[in-house]
Amino acid sequence: MANTLKFGSGNWATKEGSTLAYNDENGNFKPLPFDFSRDSSATVVNKYGLIEVVGNDIPRIDYKDDAKGALLLEPTRSNYSASSELPSTWTYTEFGSGSAGTITTGKTDMFGGTNAVQVDFPSDAENVSILFGSSSSGLTSGDTSVSIYIKLVESGSKDVQLRCNFTSIVNVNSTEFTRVYLSGTKTSSEAFNLKLRPSAGTSSGGFSIIVCHPQEENGSYATSYIPTQGGAVTRLADECNGAGNADTFNDSEGVLYAEISALADDGTNRWINLGNGTSSELGVNLRYVPTSNLIVAAFYNGTSFSCLMSTELNSLTQFNKIAFKYKENDFALWVNGIELDTDVSGATNAPLSQLSFDGGTGANDFYGNTKQIQYFNKALTDAELKTLTS
Amino acid sequence: MIYKRYEFNDQEQAEEKIDTFFDVDEEGNKVQNVKAAFIKLNKFVLEQGEYDEQGEEITPPILSSGYAVDVLWNELDESPYGWKSYEVEPKNPKHKIF
Numbered sequence: 001m002a003n004t005l006k007f008g009s010g011n012w013a014t015k016e017g018s019t020l021a022y023n024d025e026n027g028n029f030k031p032l033p034f035d036f037s038r039d040s041s042a043t044v045v046n047k048y049g050l051i052e053v054v055g056n057d058i059p060r061i062d063y064k065d066d067a068k069g070a071l072l073l074e075p076t077r078s079n080y081s082a083s084s085e086l087p088s089t090w091t092y093t094e095f096g097s098g099s100a101g102t103i104t105t106g107k108t109d110m111f112g113g114t115n116a117v118q119v120d121f122p123s124d125a126e127n128v129s130i131l132f133g134s135s136s137s138g139l140t141s142g143d144t145s146v147s148i149y150i151k152l153v154e155s156g157s158k159d160v161q162l163r164c165n166f167t168s169i170v171n172v173n174s175t176e177f178t179r180v181y182l183s184g185t186k187t188s189s190e191a192f193n194l195k196l197r198p199s200a201g202t203s204s205g206g207f208s209i210i211v212c213h214p215q216e217e218n219g220s221y222a223t224s225y226i227p228t229q230g231g232a233v234t235r236l237a238d239e240c241n242g243a244g245n246a247d248t249f250n251d252s253e254g255v256l257y258a259e260i261s262a263l264a265d266d267g268t269n270r271w272i273n274l275g276n277g278t279s280s281e282l283g284v285n286l287r288y289v290p291t292s293n294l295i296v297a298a299f300y301n302g303t304s305f306s307c308l309m310s311t312e313l314n315s316l317t318q319f320n321k322i323a324f325k326y327k328e329n330d331f332a333l334w335v336n337g338i339e340l341d342t343d344v345s346g347a348t349n350a351p352l353s354q355l356s357f358d359g360g361t362g363a364n365d366f367y368g369n370t371k372q373i374q375y376f377n378k379a380l381t382d383a384e385l386k387t388l389t390s
Numbered sequence: 391m392i393y394k395r396y397e398f399n400d401q402e403q404a405e406e407k408i409d410t411f412f413d414v415d416e417e418g419n420k421v422q423n424v425k426a427a428f429i430k431l432n433k434f435v436l437e438q439g440e441y442d443e444q445g446e447e448i449t450p451p452i453l454s455s456g457y458a459v460d461v462l463w464n465e466l467d468e469s470p471y472g473w474k475s476y477e478v479e480p481k482n483p484k485h486k487i488f
Contacts, residue, residue: 039391039427039462040488041440076427095443103456127443136439136451138484139433163445190441231484232434236427236462269419280415363419 083133096126123207241356
């Protein structure tokens, strides 16, 4: 067997318009880059734990969850919290009977800049709102997610409320910035705000927090931060496809291995396809599908499925090591060291020439995190598959 | 590549316009047939509303009329047929591409 394509696993090389997959068999290095596009800038958490802006068409390697990094692919989203980088416009409003609190600007934020603010809640604070520059939002209906970086000034554990027409209590227990999230469905124009309201279940006052980078976005889960300065801003979708060539892949047998996680279990199709780039879903497919936490491995020969296997993951938003072996009358799906499905009937006769983070022709984009991809041009043994996915 | 703002009468009209740039494949997936990014903006806040301590609206915000859509046309130099008349050019744009 030969490992004819590698991608990631801490070995990242990116530039405008591409990210590098490669073949390094026998010490001979052959680049097999993915084409990459995104028609806007975007942000990512870098190796130092800070948020960094990257320009158009530059792939993002995200170090938020892992020191080795992961390719981050996201859909189009807009931040409707229109003054997220204008903390001088943020306000402290006491609706209840408590004493006035204070906001202090100029605190160090997640970019390493000074757009964070410290909020000091007096001990008798009741029904306080921190508004991030506006009380109304242009996002008035539908799936909405809000997020903000927050930390305590002094160690402890405090509950605050996030609200944006819908509400929830979140716990803050660190003096390092943590991003907290809330998703729901909006039916009014109320803008994202943060509250301290002991009568509604938050902690009592008498403590201080530092917050930065509020985001109110149109979707059922939060995505990477989009800075705003007086108006809504949109980050456009990532597209990554076209790695390898006909020499890289074996039409009749092989193994596609991916260490991946989804951004959310949101009931959408998100596929990785090894095909020819012109026929939808032709060839080898790994798919997140609308069914919750299901991973599907499929081989489509252009007219029918030679193999269609699936298994339920514990959580598709956690990283899983997934290998799909395809060979005539010998298909297997391995996840995290365990063979979870097999199929002993089916031909393998599709032309395979490129690997893409979509369904093969641009639909069903894979939005998620990818720590690594490997391709082997021979069917691996069970022992090799167990080792690979463990 | 051009970046344009459009304001349609309502969401239904906007969706109809956008749908013309999608085909449906054998699996029922909508596949875009033009290289473009459609950003559905809906309405803009022209004047802030007021809310009570429960978050209930006291004074509604004043929102822009119509249904706004921004489009980044990657391979066009001007709006496609049927879109030109819906172009708007706000003096103080309340939305932009990152």
